[in-house]
Amino acid sequence: MGSLKGLSSHLASLNKQIKFATAQAITSTVRQIEQAQKAALRDTLDNPTSFTVNAVGSVGARKDNLKGRVFVRDIAAGYLEPFEIGGVHKLNSSALLNPKDIKLNKNGNLSRNKLSQLKAKPDVFIGDIGGTNGVWQRKKAKKGKKNKKRQKRSANGTRRVREKTRAPKLLIQFGDALTVKPTLDYMDRANSMAASLLPTELSKAIDQALSTAN
Structure with a gap:
């Protein structure tokens, strides 16, 4: 019976380690995507302001919430949207x-x-x-x-x-507002990077967690 309790305790500890490792992997992935999106803004737009570049942010995951996200803050998202999906420049005034x-x-x-x-x-x-x-x-x-x-x-x-x-x-x-050609590829970049990075980051984090648990 003692061995069963020990095994149960070990599995519970291992489960916590895996959740923590998964959160680490997700967080590492979204941080890398955030930096890549900022670099893309600098490379794609004509001399963007620091306000525009720094509008890109990310939220990491936690072991009790295995979700991470990369986002663009509302004001910048409004005028950057045409560069992602097309349309016309968003104007701050009537012209x-x-x-x-x-x-x-x-x-x-x-x-x-x-x-x-x-x-x-x-x-x-x-x-x-x-x-x-x-x-x-x-x-x-x-x-x-x-x-x-x-x-x-x-x-x-x-x-x-x-x-x-x-x-x-x-x-x-x-x-009048000018037509914008979509050039950012923000969503495609985020999706492709997540698919590429997450498995590698997850493998590294779990290996480290298992070695720590042992």
């Missing part, structure tokens, strides 16, 4: 902001508050010029002799037509 003659941040994008900052400037306005709708900046008139003196009247007494002001500079053009 696509296409920077033209304006300084961008280190990631090559408009800063979050740039449009509000521009609207506050007295020489900047939003409007449609020649069929192009966007944010424009008025240019200062060229300085010259004719601008410093009052213009003379013509021979018949009428005042000469003033020189035209300089055309404003287009800072940001408004446009």
Whole structure:
């Protein structure tokens, strides 16, 4: 009877070791997938922000919950979705902001508050010029002799037509959301990596658990 109790205790201990090993294997797998997805974002997207790359995260498994997952946080998932399944760019406003003659941040994008900052400037306005709708900046008139003196009247007494002001500079053009070609392969990468990595990680973890149990 004593040997049966010992065997039962040994099997119970072994079962705990196997569950722990399985949790370790799952966790190791999802961590590797997480890093691969972050690397894919850097390689696929044009100079993505750290916010976008770090939106990818993972949750490891526990011996009482043998599930792990890799995810993309909600905000980034919203604008990354077209790069996975196709569609059009997700816009933060009613129009696509296409920077033209304006300084961008280190990631090559408009800063979050740039449009509000521009609207506050007295020489900047939003409007449609020649069929192009966007944010424009008025240019200062060229300085010259004719601008410093009052213009003379013509021979018949009428005042000469003033020189035209300089055309404003287009800072940001408004446009419609553009179609996105799916390039991320996020789901395919995750599934193929899980199928490839998990058996190997599970084998290593169980071998280690068994050697510890002995």
